[in-house]
Amino acid sequence: xxxxxxxxxxxxxxxxxxxxxxxxxxxxxxxxxxxxxxxxxxxxxxxxxxxxxxxxxxxxxxxxxxxxxxxxxxxxxxxxxxxxxxxxxxxxxxxxxxxxxxxxxxxxxxxxxxxxxxxxxxxxxxxxxxxxxxxxxxxxxxxxxxxxxxxxxxxxxxxxxxxxxxxxxxxxxxxxxxxxxxxxxxxxxxxxxxxxxxxxxxxxxxxxxxxxxxxxxxxxxxxxxxxxxxxxxxxxxxxxxxxxxxxxxxxxxxxxxxxxxxxxxxxxxxxxxxxxxxxxxxxxxxxxxxxxxxxxxxxxxxxxxxxxxxxxxxxxxxxxxxxxxxxxxxxxxxxxxxxxxxxxxxxxxxxxxxxxxxxxxxxxxxxxxxxxxx
Numbered sequence: 133x134x135x136x137x138x139x140x141x142x143x144x145x146x147x148x149x150x151x152x153x154x155x156x157x158x159x160x161x162x163x164x165x166x167x168x169x170x171x172x173x174x175x176x177x178x179x180x181x182x183x184x185x186x187x188x189x190x191x192x193x194x195x196x197x198x199x200x201x202x203x204x205x206x207x208x209x210x211x212x213x214x215x216x217x218x219x220x221x222x223x224x225x226x227x228x229x230x231x232x233x234x235x236x237x238x239x240x241x242x243x244x245x246x247x248x249x250x251x252x253x254x255x256x257x258x259x260x261x262x263x264x265x266x267x268x269x270x271x272x273x274x275x276x277x278x279x280x281x282x283x284x285x286x287x288x289x290x291x292x293x294x295x296x297x298x299x300x301x302x303x304x305x306x307x308x309x310x311x312x313x314x315x316x317x318x319x320x321x322x323x324x325x326x327x328x329x330x331x332x333x334x335x336x337x338x339x340x341x342x343x344x345x346x347x348x349x350x351x352x353x354x355x356x357x358x359x360x361x362x363x364x365x366x367x368x369x370x371x372x373x374x375x376x377x378x379x380x381x382x383x384x385x386x387x388x389x390x391x392x393x394x395x396x397x398x399x400x401x402x403x404x405x406x407x408x409x410x411x412x413x414x415x416x417x418x419x420x421x422x423x424x425x426x427x428x429x430x431x432x433x434x435x436x437x438x439x440x441x442x443x444x445x446x447x448x449x450x451x452x453x454x455x456x457x458x459x460x461x462x463x464x465x466x467x468x469x470x471x472x473x474x475x476x477x478x479x480x481x482x483x484x485x486x487x488x489x490x491x492x493x494x495x496x497x498x499x500x501x502x503x504x505x506x
Contacts, residue, residue, distance in 0.1 A: 163246065177337070189202050204374060226365055230430065240340060291331055405436050
């Protein structure tokens with residue numbers, strides 16, 4: 133059995149009490165070091181070169197400072213993403229839930245512009261005004277259309293400043309909202325008819341959009357819109373070792389950001405949670421010997437991170453400060469059993485036919501999960 137890790141390490145960033153620090157806040161020291169050491173040409177509007185952005189995302193050195201990897205996966209995909217943003221093409225990151233689409237999008241904008249906050253969050257309620265602009269209606273009624281009454285969208289502000297904007301979950305938006313992007317990406321100009329002006333995009337402007345493959349049937353993107361993007365498919369972690377590394381790293385970062393007063397979960401505990409998630413979502417055990425019922429939930433890498441972070445919060449608040457099997461089991465129950473009728477049966481069968489037979493190393497987790505599922 134591996135020893136338990138000590139509580140999260142590195143120096144906590146200055147976040148002014150923000151619940152969630154932005155990427156540029158969390159890794160300000162690394163960004164500053166990369167900019168200082170950067171000897172390569174910077175594209176227009178960028179704070180660092182393409183090579184430095186790659187180092188920031190994938191890890192490396194900036195002088196004597198070690199740069200932590202933000203994305204653990206295929207380096208070539210990161211290179212393609214960065215190269216896309218050097219051109220006038222927009223970038224679309226698609227993949228299963230939990231494949232780090234939003235995470236990669238945020239860190240790319242943080243490294244390139246030092247600002248990852250120009251975001252449009254796609255939902256069924258997102259309107260075209262949120263993509264383009266809207267008005268302060270009190271000023272509009274009192275004084276008529278004016279630049280002071282104009283409320284600019286994040287994409288509008290990115291066009292003016294020659295920077296990147298993010299469009300999260302673009303396929304969650306209605307088709308007419310998605311299609312508002314076509315002229316922006318083609319003409320690189322935003323028309324404001326009420327003021328009889330057109331706003332041209334400055335050099336450095338682009339869009340990074342994300343789309344969930346599970347949502348394809350919701351509002352699939354038109355062929356015309358897809359042609360405006362370079363599309364990169366982010367795969368799920370190829371091996372269990374990679375997924376364990378990702379989960380362990382993100383749990384440590386979350387623990388630092390949230391100041392969780394608990395030891396990090398043991399390496400064995402992380403491996404067990406990742407194993408359970410991989411087996412349930414694939415419908416078979418890792419050795420391929422047993423077929424399993426898959427629950428209705430996603431059971432993504434992001435869900436595994438959430439389960440372990442929640443187990444730390446439970447341990448710190450109501451336990452000994454050391455993550456126990458009971459703490460992990462509480463989170464697993466909520467993550468797996470989304471549909472009480474169908475998922476509970478799949479979970480019970482998994483506990484009885486797989487977890488129970490795994491020996492002493494899994495016994496405490498099996499017992500804790502059985503108690504929660506009783």
